[in-house]
Amino acid sequence: MKTRKILFYIFLTLSVAVNIFIVIEGATSGSESESQSFGFTAWFIDVVRNINPESGIVQNPETTHAVIRKLVGHFGLFGLSGILSTLMFLFINDSMARKIQIIVCTSMYGFFFALVSELAQYFTPGRYMSFIDVLIDFSGYILFGGLTFLIYYLVHRHKENKA
Numbered sequence: 001m002k003t004r005k006i007l008f009y010i011f012l013t014l015s016v017a018v019n020i021f022i023v024i025e026g027a028t029s030g031s032e033s034e035s036q037s038f039g040f041t042a043w044f045i046d047v048v049r050n051i052n053p054e055s056g057i058v059q060n061p062e063t064t065h066a067v068i069r070k071l072v073g074h075f076g077l078f079g080l081s082g083i084l085s086t087l088m089f090l091f092i093n094d095s096m097a098r099k100i101q102i103i104v105c106t107s108m109y110g111f112f113f114a115l116v117s118e119l120a121q122y123f124t125p126g127r128y129m130s131f132i133d134v135l136i137d138f139s140g141y142i143l144f145g146g147l148t149f150l151i152y153y154l155v156h157r158h159k160e161n162k163a
Contacts, residue, residue, distance in 0.1 A: 004091050011088035018081050019113060025073070026117045030126020037073060041065040074133055075140035082110055082145030090152050103149060110141035 025033070041064060048057045057064045089102045089109075114137035122129035 008088060008091035011084050011091060015081065015084035015088050018077070018084055022077050022081065022113075022117050023120055025077075026120045026127075027124050029124060033127065037069050038065060040072070041068050044068060070133075070136055074136040078110070078114060078137040078140035079144035081113065082106075082141035082143070083148045085109060085141075086145040086148040087152070090149070099149070099153070106145055106149075107142060110145060111138050114138040114141060 025036075028036070041061065045058055045061055045064060048055050052058075086102075086106050089106050090099075092102070111134075114134045117137065118129045118131075118134045121127040
C-alpha cells in the first residue's frame with residue numbers, strides 16, 4: 001500500500017512537471033517557438049542526411065518541419081503526459097472495478113488539458129489556437145494513456161492468475 005502511494009506521488013509530480021512544460025512551451029511567442037522547432041528539425045535532417053543523403057526528409061525540409069512539429073511537439077508531448085497521468089490515476093486506487101472511472105477521468109483530463117494548452121496559444125503573440133492541434137494532442141494522450149492502461153491491466157491480471 002505504501003509503495004502505491006509513493007508511486008502515485010512520483011507520477012503526480014512527473015505529470016505536473018510535463019504539463020507545466022507543455023503550457024510554458026505553448027505560451028512562448030510564435031517566433032521563439034519556430035526557432036526552437038526549426039533547430040530540432042535541422043538537427044534531425046542532418047542526422048538523416050548522414051545516413052541517407054537522398055532521403056525525402058532531406059529534400060523537403062518544410063514538410064519535415066511540419067510533421068516533426070506535430071509528432072513531437074503535440075502528439076509526443078501529450079503522449080508522455082498521457083502515460084504519466086494514467087499511471088498517476090492508476091496508483092490512486094487499486095480496485096479493478098474502479099478502472100472504468102479512471103479511464104473516463106483520464107480521458108476528460110486529457111481533453112481538457114489539450115483544450116487549455118491550445119487556448120493559451122490564442123493569447124500568445126504570433127501563435128494561434130487550432131482545433132486540429134487539440135485533436136492531435138488528445139490523440140497522443142489517449143493512445144499512449146490507453147496503451148499504458150492496457151499494459152498495467154495485463155500485468156495486474158497476470159499477477160492475479162499466478163496467485
